[in-house]
Amino acid sequence: MSNAxxxxxxxxxxxxxxxDIHTYYGDSYVLQGVSxxxxxxQIAAILGRNGMGKTTLIRSVAGLTPPRAGEITYRDMSLRGxxxxxxxxxxxxxxxxxxxIFRSLSVRENLLLPTSVLARSSQARNGGEPGQRWDFDEVxxxxxxxxxxxxxxxxxxxxxxxxxxxxGRALMANPKLILMDEPSEGLSPRLVLRVQEIxxxxxxxxxxxxxxxxxxxxxxxxxxxxxxxxxxxxxFQGTPADLANATQVxxxxxGVSGARMV
Amino acid sequence: MHSGILQAINGVSFAALLFLLxxxxxxxxxxMRVVNMAHGAYYLFGGYIGLSITRYTGSFALGVLxxxxxxxxxxxxxxxxxxxxxxxNHLAQxxxxxxxxxxxxxxxLKIWGGDSLKVPTPIELRGAxxxxxxxIYPAYRFVLIVFSVFVxxxxxxxxxxxxxxxxxxxxxxDREIVSAIGINxxxxxxxxxxxxxxxxxxxxxxxxxxxxxxxxxxxxxxxYALVVVIFGGLGSLEGAMxxxxxxxxxxxxxxxxxxxxxxxxxxxPMAVLLLFRPRGIFGREG
Numbered sequence: 001m002s003n004a005x006x007x008x009x010x011x012x013x014x015x016x017x018x019x020d021i022h023t024y025y026g027d028s029y030v031l032q033g034v035s036x037x038x039x040x041x042q043i044a045a046i047l048g049r050n051g052m053g054k055t056t057l058i059r060s061v062a063g064l065t066p067p068r069a070g071e072i073t074y075r076d077m078s079l080r081g082x083x084x085x086x087x088x089x090x091x092x093x094x095x096x097x098x099x100x101i102f103r104s105l106s107v108r109e110n111l112l113l114p115t116s117v118l119a120r121s122s123q124a125r126n127g128g129e130p131g132q133r134w135d136f137d138e139v140x141x142x143x144x145x146x147x148x149x150x151x152x153x154x155x156x157x158x159x160x161x162x163x164x165x166x167x168g169r170a171l172m173a174n175p176k177l178i179l180m181d182e183p184s185e186g187l188s189p190r191l192v193l194r195v196q197e198i199x200x201x202x203x204x205x206x207x208x209x210x211x212x213x214x215x216x217x218x219x220x221x222x223x224x225x226x227x228x229x230x231x232x233x234x235x236f237q238g239t240p241a242d243l244a245n246a247t248q249v250x251x252x253x254x255g256v257s258g259a260r261m262v
Numbered sequence: 263m264h265s266g267i268l269q270a271i272n273g274v275s276f277a278a279l280l281f282l283l284x285x286x287x288x289x290x291x292x293x294m295r296v297v298n299m300a301h302g303a304y305y306l307f308g309g310y311i312g313l314s315i316t317r318y319t320g321s322f323a324l325g326v327l328x329x330x331x332x333x334x335x336x337x338x339x340x341x342x343x344x345x346x347x348x349x350x351n352h353l354a355q356x357x358x359x360x361x362x363x364x365x366x367x368x369x370x371l372k373i374w375g376g377d378s379l380k381v382p383t384p385i386e387l388r389g390a391x392x393x394x395x396x397x398i399y400p401a402y403r404f405v406l407i408v409f410s411v412f413v414x415x416x417x418x419x420x421x422x423x424x425x426x427x428x429x430x431x432x433x434x435x436d437r438e439i440v441s442a443i444g445i446n447x448x449x450x451x452x453x454x455x456x457x458x459x460x461x462x463x464x465x466x467x468x469x470x471x472x473x474x475x476x477x478x479x480x481x482x483x484x485x486y487a488l489v490v491v492i493f494g495g496l497g498s499l500e501g502a503m504x505x506x507x508x509x510x511x512x513x514x515x516x517x518x519x520x521x522x523x524x525x526x527x528x529x530x531p532m533a534v535l536l537l538f539r540p541r542g543i544f545g546r547e548g
Contacts, residue, residue, distance in 0.1 A: 062442050088444035100439045102432040109428040116425045119444040173444055 013076055015040045015208050016061070016177055021070030023053075023060045030056040031067065032232035038225075040176065043199060043209040045223035047216060047243075047254060052229045054212040055097055058179045061210065062094050063087040074177070089119070093170035097181035097212075099162045101169065103155030107146055110154050110165055111136055114173040132205050134171040142198075143168050160191040167198060177208045184215045192218055216256060220244065228253050264397055269514045275403035277510025278410030279473075282465035283483060284490040284502045285417055286458030292434040292497020293454050296345055297352060299359040301462055302484030303366035308333045308463020309470035309479075310374045313381045322384045322471070330464030337459030338452065363480060371477050381470040402472060409468070413461075414503055421499050430454060434497050486513070489532055495545025504543055 016038040023031040030053045038044045046054050059065040061072055063084040072079040079087055088094070093114075102110050113119065140147040143164040149157065154165060163183060170178055180199075184192045192215060199209060199222045213219040219226065220240040228236035228249055236249045243249065250256050287301050312329025316322050340362055348354040387402045421427040433440045433450055441447045466475070469483065490509050494501025509528065516527030539545065 064438060064442060083446075084438075084441040085444050085446045088442055094439075094442045096439060096442070100436055102435040102439070104435050105428055105432055109432075112425065113428060113432055113440075113445070114443045116429055116445070118426065118429050118446065118450060169443065 013073065014038060015075060016210065017073040018061065019071045019073070021060055021067035021072060023056050023065055023067040025056055025065060030232055031060060033070070034229070034232070034234060036227060038177070038208050038210060040208055041203055041206045042224045043203055043211055043222050044225045044227065045211045045213055045219035046227050046229055047213060047219055048229035049253070049255065053232045054229055055181055057229070058094070058181045058210065058212055062092065062179055085119070088173065091176040093173050093175035093178050095166045095170045095178060095180045095183055097185065099166040101154040101162050101165045103153065105154055106151050107154060107157070107165060108150045110169055111139060111172050114169060134174050136172070139168040139171055159186050160188070163187060163191070163195065175207065177210065178202065180209055180211045182212055182214060184213065184218050196222055216254060264395065265518065267397060268399070269518045270511065271399055271403065273511035273514030274507065275407050276513060277506040278407045279465060279469045280486055280490050280510055281410050281414060281502055281506035282468060283462055284487045284506055285414070285499060286461035287487055288491045288494065288497055288502045289430070289499060290454050290458040291491065293430055294451050295350070297355050297359070298345065299356055299484065300340065300362040300366065301487060302480035303363040304333045304337060304459055304462035305466040305469065305483055306370055306475060306480040307336065307366055307466065309381065309466025309475045310370055311463070312467030313374070313379055313470060313475060316382055322382070325381060326464055326467045329467035330460040333459040333463030334456045337455055341455050367477060367480055374475070376477050378474045378476040379470070380474045381467055383471045400472070406468060417499060426453070489528060491542070492532060493535060493542055495542030498542070498544035501542055501544030
């Protein structure tokens with residue numbers, strides 16, 4: 001199963017390519033032809049109001065809600081028909097909406113789970129640049145507040161700590177690509193700044209991030225490329241600076257007046 | 263006074279058997295969210311196979327081991343080719359697994375007949391132990407208690423202290439995320455389901471040595487196992503331990519003090535508990 005990851009030498013295209021995917025959630029037609037590309041070490045932010053399909057896009061890439069049509073390619077490997085665990089082992093980690101840490105497991109157990117024998121991930125063993133690998137100690141160094149609580153249960157942590165744990169858990173697999181679904185949700189402004197800082201550090205360490213956010217300011221401050229999703233389709237694609245000038249998109253699809261952006 | 267103590271030992275030894283059966287049942291439910299009503303049939307089938315092995319080889323230990331092992335492939339095939347098709351539909355699961363239990367019961371009837379059969383125990387376990395105070399009690403029941411405590415401790419260590427156990431607990435918390443962090447949850451299902459089948463089959467041999475095996479025994483024991491997991495909370499190993507003790511003792515004292523109401527003594531408290539704690543003693547919210 002670990003042969004699913006091609007060696008980086010043979011890789012030519014972008015890290016992630018989503019080509020015209022159509023995804024259904026039950027009977028509802030959520031993603032109606034969505035395409036994007038993401039390069040190694042870049043951050044793409046998906047913006048849009050609630051219910052426009054942002055989470056479904058994350059779930060499509062992770063294999064949790066596979067698209068019915070279209071193609072998702074990761075490092076030249078088609079993800080079509082691949083179960084979530086194979087996609088994860090190939091180097092795509094998820095920081096899900098609502099954090100979804102394992103509440104009855106301790107912080108230590110939460111972090112070690114992606115490296116357990118049942119998650120035989122070649123990525124977790126070999127991924128990451130030399131000297132840039134994430135392991136238990138390295139993650140605790142990055143998130144010192146977790147270090148004080150390694151034996152506490154995940155459910156006893158504060159919202160901010162749970163978010164750090166969810167990110168730490170994703171890093172333990174040494175992913176090339178991290179899918180982040182509303183990491184700022186429910187966090188205090190100070191913690192949102194912390195999340196922003198973490199994302200920049202992750203990019204500096206070579207991780208690419210596909211970010212779904214409601215927090216426009218956060219998304220624009222970290223993203224290299226911004227997409228706006230409305231009713232299952234992209235209505236905007238460009239740099240954060242482009243979006244700041246696209247008053248009509250901001251007003252119509254994000255519900256912010258252009259004036260507030262300046 | 264003596265009878266009271268005697269009933270306590272009766273209750274605890276019955277609890278020991280119930281725990282063997284209910285522990286696997288509750289773990290597999292907690293992880294896979296499948297209500298497998300054929301679990302009682304696994305018990306009976308394992309018991310009969312263990313009986314045949316014991317008769318053939320003369321070794322009770324081999325019978326216990328073989329009865330448990332034999333149910334693993336049976337449980338796997340039923341899981342893989344039948345239960346898997348029901349998806350998340352609990353009603354379909356209950357109907358399907360009840361049907362499977364009927365079929366297995368009939369197959370057992372065809373092979374082992376309708377008489378009540380007792381799994382022969384080794385000579386050393388047939389005697390009685392005299393307790394201080396002059397209480398005489400079958401040695402087998404004491405061995406059963408010790409055996410069940412040993413199995414319970416092993417399961418607890420596996421569940422609470424190992425990485426595999428942590429993965430199973432994570433699966434009880436959030437199956438989808440377990441697969442999204444790179445764990446093949448299907449492989450985990452097979453492991454836990456095999457463990458549950460093994461425990462049920464083994465319980466059949468152990469129980470068949472004092473409760474005997476007969477057509478219909480699978481339903482009687484299944485009702486008890488269900489009450490145990492409802493008391494303890496579905497998916498909780500600790501709950502299965504406590505639930506088995508409560509049910510074993512309620513049953514023993516109920517039969518002794520209120521024989522005509524013995525079922526009420528069991529189900530009355532269960533109903534009251536469900537009113538206040540719908541998820542059982544150790545059941546978690548959500």
